[in-house]
Structure formats: structure tokens, C-alpha cells
Amino acid sequence: MLKDKNILIGITGGIAAYKICELIRMYKRAEANVKVVCTQNAMNFVTKTTLQSLSQNDVGIEHFNIDDFKIEHIAYTDWADIMVVAPASANTISKIANGIADNLLTSTVCAFRKPIIIVPAMNTGMWENPIIQENVEKLKKLNYTIIDPETGFLACGANGKGRLCDNDLIFDTTDKILNPKLKKKSKIIITAGGTIEDIDPVRYISNYSSGKMGLAIADCAYNQGFEVVLITTKEVEKPYKTIQVKSALDMQQAIDKEFKTANYIVMAAAVADYKVKNKSTQKLKKTSADEITLTLTKNPDILKNLCNKKTKQTIVGFCAESENLEKNALQKIKNKGCDYLVANDISRNDIGFNSDYNEVMIFSKNGNVKKLQKAKKTEIAKSILDTILK
Ligand code: PMT
Numbered sequence: 043m044l045k046d047k048n049i050l051i052g053i054t055g056g057i058a059a060y061k062i063c064e065l066i067r068m069y070k071r072a073e074a075n076v077k078v079v080c081t082q083n084a085m086n087f088v089t090k091t092t093l094q095s096l097s098q099n100d101v102g103i104e105h106f107n108i109d110d111f112k113i114e115h116i117a118y119t120d121w122a123d124i125m126v127v128a129p130a131s132a133n134t135i136s137k138i139a140n141g142i143a144d145n146l147l148t149s150t151v152c153a154f155r156k157p158i159i160i161v162p163a164m165n166t167g168m169w170e171n172p173i174i175q176e177n178v179e180k181l182k183k184l185n186y187t188i189i190d191p192e193t194g195f196l197a198c199g200a201n202g203k204g205r206l207c208d209n210d211l212i213f214d215t216t217d218k219i220l221n222p223k224l225k226k227k228s229k230i231i232i233t234a235g236g237t238i239e240d241i242d243p244v245r246y247i248s249n250y251s252s253g254k255m256g257l258a259i260a261d262c263a264y265n266q267g268f269e270v271v272l273i274t275t276k277e278v279e280k281p282y283k284t285i286q287v288k289s290a291l292d293m294q295q296a297i298d299k300e301f302k303t304a305n306y307i308v309m310a311a312a313v314a315d316y317k318v319k320n321k322s323t324q325k326l327k328k329t330s331a332d333e334i335t336l337t338l339t340k341n342p343d344i345l346k347n348l349c350n351k352k353t354k355q356t357i358v359g360f361c362a363e364s365e366n367l368e369k370n371a372l373q374k375i376k377n378k379g380c381d382y383l384v385a386n387d388i389s390r391n392d393i394g395f396n397s398d399y400n401e402v403m404i405f406s407k408n409g410n411v412k413k414l415q416k417a418k419k420t421e422i423a424k425s426i427l428d429t430i431l432k
Pocket of ligand 1: 313358
């Protein structure tokens, strides 16, 4: 969708500058034209040669290069359909917010009258500085698209908010802005995390699902313009609708409320097949007995029930297996009646539960099978959505 679009990337001086090399490749793979303009400080983190090779264009750094009698920053504003400032340092954000135009990048932004995406990345202390926050708010009010930084390990060794967001999000945001009408306003429900079945007020039965797989699908769908409802057992803060649930029954109730108006549902949650039959309202006391018995009773099969009552929805199940992945997945897709089944091997430590990676096979009800090599869950999420949208 970005084919032949002209994207101007502004890189400022921050360690996250190296990540923008991959972003340039992503735009180029999408057949967009890319030009890069950098601050002098950005050159401490990436080289001009790298950026030139990746973008296949000259890189602008100096302010007063007059080429072909064009004023350089104005030539950029004429050429580009969109400008993406990433990483945007505290310094550059503050300059932009105050109309300062003292280098090629800030002069270009100042003159630019088309959409601008600003992707901040900095140390947590700088990000939380009220002056920076005020400047960011000012830019938001002025219709700049700001993609907030993520929380995680930072180059300075601290753990906090300030890390550059995923390139996928920058890419999808660019796509969404440049192709607003192409994105369908479809509603998608995604479940994530392991359900929690109480034994008593203190103990419970659950599983190792971290919710990462479901979350990656929800983020990807949101970035692609879907109306997203994430139903998860984990606490998350997202710009789309999230409903936190605990048990399988809670999850079923939450889904039922949203299901009728949904176009897609992806059941990535690890739902307990059984719950405790008579859960105790009081903490169970230790007795003299060496063994105790918990009686479990079946939970509803949420996925199967949805498939039985579906109208227009495309329904995607997941399949977690520790052996005979393919054989069990084929049985499961038939048994559940879903349109697609994403099967993963949860006996491996490097994929599946609680890993940032997965390796899956996507089975479709008409017998097609697609194998996705091991990749980040964000990449797998993209491929799953691509497959079900086709
Ligand atoms: O959360 P992560 O740490 O990122 O890990 C991801 C994952 C391994 C949990 C995920 O990729 C995955 O495999 N999710 C499905 C786990 C599961 O419950 O698989 P299952 O084979 O037991 O169930 C098959 C399908 O039926 C699943 O879509 C499940 O959501 C659904 N189900 C299961 C039981 C039940 N009572 N109701 C259901 O709807």
C-alpha cells in the first residue's frame, strides 16, 4: 500500500537511530521512495553511507546545501507525502514544538504542511520531564501524530519508558495515514493469556500463557485500522478496548457481549478445559491427611460454541500441543469447526509460552496448510492477519 509513496525520514541523535536502518528497509520492501534527513548528532549513531545505501538516495544533513537552485528543506517538503521523525530526541521535539528551525531537519519540519509522525525515544527521566511532556502534548494538539515510546530496557541500563516503539507500529501508522480509506472498519476480538480457575481465595489453577501472542495480534490489528477488542487475563494499557477477565467463564461472558457485532475472532488465550468443581469461599486448611483430592468439572468450550453459533464471523482458534502437532491440529480444526487453526509446539522453550518468538502452522478449514518459520510474535501476528484477511 505504500508503493510509490514518498517518505521522508528525519533522524535525530539517539541510540535508537540504528533501528531506523531496518525501518528504511521495510519502506523500501513496500516499494516506497525514501529520503533521509539527519541532524548532525544523528551522525554519531549511524553513518551517512549506511543511510544512503539503504534509502538509495542522498542524505541531507547540512543546512545550506543548495542543489539545482532548490532550497533544500523546501525541496524535501515538496517531494515528501509524509515525514517521519524517528527517533525524535527531547531536544528536537522541543525545538519543533517551539517553531525553532536551526538545522535542516527542524527547518524541514517547520515548513512541512503534510502529515508528520513523531516517534520519541529517550531516557525515562527526559521523557517524564514535565517540559518535554508539555511539548509533546502541544504537538498532539497541533495534529502531529506522536507514537509514544515503550517501556523496557534502555541503552543507559535503566528499565523504564522511553524505548523506541516497534518499527512495525511506525510502518503501519504511516500506511494508515497515507491510505485511510483502504482500511476496513472491521471489528476483531482477540483473547490472550491463561485463564485462572480458583481453588479457594488463595490458590488457583492456571497455565504458562503470558498473553504475548494475543497481544501481538491485537497490536497488529489495531495498527492496521481494525476496531480491536482484546479480552485478556493480563493487565494491559492500550489505546484500544481491553477487557480484563479471570476465569474461562468470565472470558466466555465477555466474548458473548462483543461477538454479535464482530467480524473476526482470534482465540489465542490458553483456556482451562476444567475448573474446580466446588471452589471454597474460605481458605482450605491443612489437615492431617497426606493427600487431598480436587474434583474438576468441564469448562465450556468457548471456541466450539462460537463456531456453532457464528453468523458472519471468521473464527480463528489456536492449538497448543506438546506432541503430534500436525495430526492433533487436523483433528482439532474439525472438532472445533473454526475457519483457521494456528498450531504451535508448546514443548519448546524457544517459542510458544512466554517467549517473544513463535513458529506456527496455519490450517484452514478447506485443507490449506501454511508453515511460518520461527519469528518474533509481532511478525507471526502479521502473517496470521494477512492469511485470514485473504
Ligand atoms: O500467551 P503466550 O505466552 O504468548 O503463549 C501463546 C500460546 C502458546 C498460549 C498460544 O500461541 C496458544 O497456543 N494458545 C492456545 C492455547 C490453548 O488453549 O490451546 P488448546 O489446544 O488447549 O485449545 C484450542 C483452542 O480452543 C484455543 O483457541 C483455545 O483458546 C480454545 N479453548 C480451549 C478450551 C476451552 N475450554 N475453550 C476454548 O475456547
